[in-house]
Amino acid sequence: MSEHIVIVGAGHAGGTLATQLARAGDRFRITLIGAEAWPPYERPPLSKQLLMGEVPTEKVFLRPESFYADKGVDLRLGTEVVSIDRAGKTVTLAGGESLAYDRLALCTGTAIREIPVAGRDLPGVHYIRTIDDTLAIREKATPGARVVIAGGGYIGLEAAAALRKLGCDVTVIEMMDRVMARAVAEPVSRFYEAAHRAEGVRILLETGVAEIGGNGRAEHVTDSHGQVHPADIVLVGIGVVPVVALAADAGLAVDDGIVVDARARTSDPDIFAAGDCTRHPNALLGQTVRLESVQNAVDQARCISNELTDKGADYAEVPWFWSDQYDLKMQMAGLPAPDDQVVMRGNPDSRSFSVFYLRDGKVSGVNAINVGADYVRGRKWIGEGRTVDAARLADTEIPIKEV
Amino acid sequence: MPVIHITNRAGAESTLEAESGISVMENLRDNDYEIDAICGGSCACATCHVYVDEAWAAKLPAQDDDEKGLVEDEPTCKPNSRLSCQIEMTDALDGLKLTIAPEA
Numbered sequence: 001m002s003e004h005i006v007i008v009g010a011g012h013a014g015g016t017l018a019t020q021l022a023r024a025g026d027r028f029r030i031t032l033i034g035a036e037a038w039p040p041y042e043r044p045p046l047s048k049q050l051l052m053g054e055v056p057t058e059k060v061f062l063r064p065e066s067f068y069a070d071k072g073v074d075l076r077l078g079t080e081v082v083s084i085d086r087a088g089k090t091v092t093l094a095g096g097e098s099l100a101y102d103r104l105a106l107c108t109g110t111a112i113r114e115i116p117v118a119g120r121d122l123p124g125v126h127y128i129r130t131i132d133d134t135l136a137i138r139e140k141a142t143p144g145a146r147v148v149i150a151g152g153g154y155i156g157l158e159a160a161a162a163l164r165k166l167g168c169d170v171t172v173i174e175m176m177d178r179v180m181a182r183a184v185a186e187p188v189s190r191f192y193e194a195a196h197r198a199e200g201v202r203i204l205l206e207t208g209v210a211e212i213g214g215n216g217r218a219e220h221v222t223d224s225h226g227q228v229h230p231a232d233i234v235l236v237g238i239g240v241v242p243v244v245a246l247a248a249d250a251g252l253a254v255d256d257g258i259v260v261d262a263r264a265r266t267s268d269p270d271i272f273a274a275g276d277c278t279r280h281p282n283a284l285l286g287q288t289v290r291l292e293s294v295q296n297a298v299d300q301a302r303c304i305s306n307e308l309t310d311k312g313a314d315y316a317e318v319p320w321f322w323s324d325q326y327d328l329k330m331q332m333a334g335l336p337a338p339d340d341q342v343v344m345r346g347n348p349d350s351r352s353f354s355v356f357y358l359r360d361g362k363v364s365g366v367n368a369i370n371v372g373a374d375y376v377r378g379r380k381w382i383g384e385g386r387t388v389d390a391a392r393l394a395d396t397e398i399p400i401k402e403v
Numbered sequence: 404m405p406v407i408h409i410t411n412r413a414g415a416e417s418t419l420e421a422e423s424g425i426s427v428m429e430n431l432r433d434n435d436y437e438i439d440a441i442c443g444g445s446c447a448c449a450t451c452h453v454y455v456d457e458a459w460a461a462k463l464p465a466q467d468d469d470e471k472g473l474v475e476d477e478p479t480c481k482p483n484s485r486l487s488c489q490i491e492m493t494d495a496l497d498g499l500k501l502t503i504a505p506e507a
Contacts, residue, residue: 374472
């Protein structure tokens with residue numbers, strides 16, 4: 001009899017896992033449970049192409065909606081799982097229905113971090129996590145619409161770029177003294193600040209949101225310096241938190257993420273977890289990490305699929321990410337630390353340059369802006385734990401392959 | 404409908420009735436030809452890597468620097484390597500022949 005695999009969460013990890021397992025034919029019976037009404041889709045376009053209206057909604061689906069039924073996957077959308085009974089090996093759905101599993105995979109992802117200020121519940125305060133969120137913003141993002149964005153991270157800045165393209169008037173409010181401070185080195189932050197300002201975005205640094213106000217709906221944002229910014233749209237992008245309640249309530253180990261091993265196994269041998277919701281060891285990085293990335297979601301889902309099909313191998317990939325803003329495509333690899341040595345390669349004025357990060361001489365990270373070759377090489381070097389000479393790396397006369 | 408002749412990773416050949424106006428990658432992905440296409444066609448990874456039959460190479464859109472940078476460093480790169488997300492399927496490509504590259 002087929003082994004019944006129940007996958008909770010139909011995002012990038014859950015969708016990928018279902019697709020991979022379906023290739024094993026009759027070996028598995030697969031149930032994929034999603035809280036949203038949409039089939040598994042890609043989230044990166046939510047703050048980019050989908051927000052700009054460059055692509056129809058179906059274009060962001062991981063697979064056509066009919067794919068799952070065609071492959072025998074029981075896709076249950078608009079469905080919440082409320083509890084796991086580990087002893088009885090069942091999950092209970094919001095309607096009370098109980099589903100028995102042989103193996104369970106938790107791909108519950110993240111939830112938005114709410115902004116802790118007065119007025120946060122007013123209509124007109126938006127976040128970007130789902131297709132519905134993006135479509136709701138797009139509907140109001142007419143030329144001239146005033147948008148105040150709380151948070152100068154990837155989501156806030158990508159949305160700023162998209163909304164400028166739509167002709168909106170955009171203000172970004174960032175608490176730190178530079179944008180994307182958590183993710184990139186200062187020269188990269190400064191470059192992006194300048195790029196956004198040149199496109200007409202107002203960026204306020206070292207500024208917080210004190211209050212969102214309005215008469216029955218969000219109409220203005222008061223910042224921490226007391227300045228009031230009128231707003232037709234308030235967009236909050238201040239990060240996400242892993243969705244771990246289901247796992248924690250079931251007594252699984254949780255530590256800012258569902259704790260899994262290098263094979264994506266939780267503390268229960270019949271329960272796996274993948275994607276943004278997990279904290280996992282990575283031998284290449286020499287630490288446990290929780291990553292918010294498509295790459296991790298897909299690779300960890302594959303790790304589960306391999307484990308279930310007797311091809312198990314430890315998961316240890318170099319993390320990689322990307323961000324598109326205007327004509328700037330930034331590709332990033334590794335997890336640099338704040339005190340890593342920063343090496344510039346190329347001139348930011350050319351809008352094509354890279355920043356490498358070295359820890360004890362070894363490459364720990366790369367941010368490549370419009371220069372794919374540097375990204376590819378950097379990612380490889382991180383995986384190899386390679387030592388490079390900082391002076392040669394900074395010298396663009398030396399081709400990257402010969403550094 | 405134009406067709407694509409595909410050799411999959413296991414070496415099996417098949418013919419796909421393809422949709423024009425979307426990328427070759429989307430045609431392969433949506434019909435479960437075992438490519439991951441992790442970045443969704445943003446030319447930010449190389450998980451839609453294919454080998455295009457020599458006879459078709461000249462008929463395809465040229466490779467830009469981004470694609471070249473990504474694909475050239477794949478250990479499985481060959482002279483006829485392409486990222487299938489960077490090739491839009493058109494009626495002119497009816498009969499396109501390609502092989503899915505092995506997983507890197």
